[in-house]
Amino acid sequence: MIPVPYRVRSRRPDRADTVTLTLDPVEGAAPPFLPGQFTMLYAPGVGEIPISISGHARAGGYVQTVRAVGAVSRALCRTRRGEIIGVRGPFGTHWDLGLAHGLDVVVAAGGLGLAPLRPVVRHLAAHGSRFGRITLLVGSRTPSTVIYPRELARWARDFDVLVTVDHPDRAWRGPTGLITKLVGRAVFDPARTYAFVCGPEIMMRATASLLADRGVRPGRIALSLERNMKCGIGRCGHCQLGPLFTCADGPVVTYDMAAPLLEVRQL
Amino acid sequence: MDVVLASLEPLIRALREGGHTVVGPTVRDGVIRFAELSSAADLPAGWRDEQEPGRYRLHASSGPAEVFGFAASPDSVKRYTHPPRSSLFRWIEDTAVETPVEAPRLALLGVRACDLAAIAVQDRVFLGGRHPDEAYRARREALFLIAVTCSTPGGTCFCASMGSGPRATTGFDVALTELADGFLAEPGTARGRDLLAALPHRPATEDDREAAERIESTAAARMGRRVDLDGIRERLVEQRESPLWDEIASRCLMCASCTMVCPTCFCVTTEDADDERFERWDSCFTLGFTELGGEPVRSSGGARYRQWLTHKFSTWVDQFGTYGCVGCGRCVTWCPAGIDLTEELRAVTEEAGTRDVTTQGTEASATVSTALERLR
Structure with missing residues (x-):
């Protein structure tokens, strides 16, 4: 429960309320992480929250994207380059890319859900030959809340990238509406597809259910759950979802395991 | 091995001289509370309790x-x-300075079998996983445990149903059973045996052992409450959408009292005061417990009661391999609305859909008004 000091090496405001921090340990090396894992980020004197890891920093630390929604995330977004914050982790289960080898891959990200999927997409971009047809679907409230816009443009050279927004502005030429509409437009062989899905729970349920309806095996649809967490190590009890401790048994779970739990109101 | 002690005075003295702070039951504020004992005279000799739902x-x-x-x-x-x-x-000059763990050498005298069972449950929670809680371990290892057989279970007790009492069989240094003319004392560890050997005692006889067994079996037959564990894990999961959860919640004050007195409830939250970070007990009955992006996941009281009861008797087993309940009855006694967990378990798992919810509601308001009267 004791955080390790990390220095904010760079701070890049992504959008109005979203900041991507690059964090390096003040001393020693950062423990390795697997795509989909998270850390507990401590804003000194304010509090600690779980934030997914979006990539490796060049010096071995973590790239993490934070949206300012509460007291702690606002404090983290306000940190300046050179400042020290606390980090614990990495914790939790990961996106198992190995299981997708040789299969078509659908990555579906809703809003900030692209942050924990970024290491998956980067891996797909770097090792495309190991996989079948790759599709990245992104849903966002507005064009200006799409995170990592420059990378999206770069990834679009390697595979299909479809972005939809709920509320288009005048300049928007792409699709509008829910991400579920894009699932119908994506090209993949359902019997030979692995899906990585992350976003608001209602978006994940709708997307996963649609993918399953199209014939993707529920055991091949991975989701990343989000719950209130105080410890990240299965001790505080806050993140329980039925028998699961989301922090330790999740955040990444497969749809066959999650579906019966997510169906229960307020579980 | 087992001996009979005429008095507990030498036991307390020996533990104190051995560097332990001896803690045991005392009468405080009209209830039995654990506090430091300086002599056997501090123990609540002659006191009896009366426990019923909310009473x-x-x-x-x-x-x-x-x-x-x-x-x-x-x-x-x-x-x-x-x-x-x-x-x-404390976060001082950009680094975390860990607070040293206070783990005083405590000898707890008069620990009931249900509470020893609760320690075993908590050992699995805190020490059984990939991230053992070293502060818990230090405090736990500093304990010297002297159990006592329950001779007079309360009206809310159901340890016999949970298989955790009324007599301790494991997890103690010394176990006592109060006889008419002294205390049958059995060692559970080497240090317990050494302690007993050094105290004035007489060897236990077959009569003493039989008397202790009679006390145990009489107590087991006098449990105020019982639960039927057969198939309970599955039935609770099947009843996740039962309308009874909201009905129970209509009587529940969401005060979290049950989770505070529960000997196994382990949930915590964190608290930041300037540069210092604390961990403190939390409860799944609070709204903030599941808050995510400003909204609680379990916004209804029914969902919160369901979480608590289902955790104790179903998902706890998935997580830790035991029930999260030991049958001590505290949550029933200390519920200001007099909600009886054993009764609700029965209602949800056996009578789901058949119970007359309207009548239950009337009984419930009667319980609440009685509870409120008592508070005035």
């Missing part, structure tokens, strides 16, 4: 002055192994 009364007994003639008190061992609030670290 606790302490009486001076007219009968023989039994030293342990009462059931579970609002305090449990949890207070010592997993304190209500503890400091984790």
Whole structure:
């Protein structure tokens, strides 16, 4: 429960309320992480929250994207380059890319859900030959809340990238509406597809259910759950979802395991 | 091995001289509470408790002055192994300075079998996983545990149903059973055996052992409550969408009292005061417990009661391999609305859909008004 000091090496405001921090340990090396894992980020004197890891920093630390929604995330977004914050982790289960080898891959990200999927997409971009047809679907409230816009443009050279927004502005030429509409437009062989899905729970349920309806095996649809967490190590009890401790048994779970739990109101 | 002690005075003295702070039941504020004992005279000899849903009364007994003639008190061992609030670290000059763990050498005298079972449950929670809680371990290992057989279970007790009492079989250094003319004392560890050997005693006889067994079986037959565990895990999961959860919640005050007195409830939250970070007990009955992006996941009281009861009797088994309940009855006694967990378990798992919810509601308001009357 004791955080390790990390220095904010760079701070890049992504959008109005979203900041991507690059964090390096003040001393020693950062423990390795697997795509989909998270850390507990401590804003000194304010509090600690779980934030997914979006990539490796060049010096071995973590790239993490934070949206300012509460007291702690606002404090983290306000940190300046050179400042020290606390980090614990990495914790939790990961996106198992190995299981997708040789299969078509659908990555579906809703809003900030692209942050924990970024290491998956980067891996797909770097090792495309190991996989079948790759599709990245992104849903966002507005064009200006799409995170990592420059990378999206770069990834679009390697595979299909479809972005939809709920509320288009005048300049928007792409699709509008829910991400579920894009699932119908994506090209993949359902019997030979692995899906990585992350976003608001209602978006994940709708997307996963649609993918399953199209014939993707529920055991091949991975989701990343989000719950209130105080410890990240299965001790505080806050993140329980039925028998699961989301922090330790999740955040990444497969749809066959999650579906019966997510169906229960307020579980 | 087992011996009979005429008095507990030499035991307390020896533990104190050995560097232990001896803690045991005392009468405070009209209830039995754990506090430091300086002599056997501090023990609540002659006191009897009366426990029913939402009701606790302490009486001076007219009968023989039994030293342990009462059931579970609002305090449990949890207070010592997993304190209500503890400091984790201070963030000084860009680094975390860990708060040293306070692990005083405590000898707990008069621990009931249900509370020993609760320690075993908490051992699995805190020490069984990939991230053992070293502060818990230090406090736990500093304990010297002296159990006592329950002779007079309370009206809310159901340890016999949970298989955790009324007599301790494991997890103690010394176990006592109060006889008419002294205390049958059995060692559970080498240090317990050494302690007993050094005290004035007489060897236990077959009569003493038989008397202790009679006390145990009489107590087991006098449990105020019972639960039927057969198939309970599955049935609770099947009843996740039962309308009874909201009905129970209509009587529940969401006060979290049950989770505070529960000897196994382990949930915590964190608290930041300037540069210092604390961990303190939290409860799944609070709205903020599941808050995510400003909204609670379990916004309804029914969902919160369901979480608590289902965790205790179903998902706890998935997570830790035991039930999260030991049958001490504290949550029933200390519920200001008098909600009886054993009754609700029965209702949800056996009578789901058949019980007349309207009548239940009327009974419930009667219980609440009685509870409120008592508070005035």
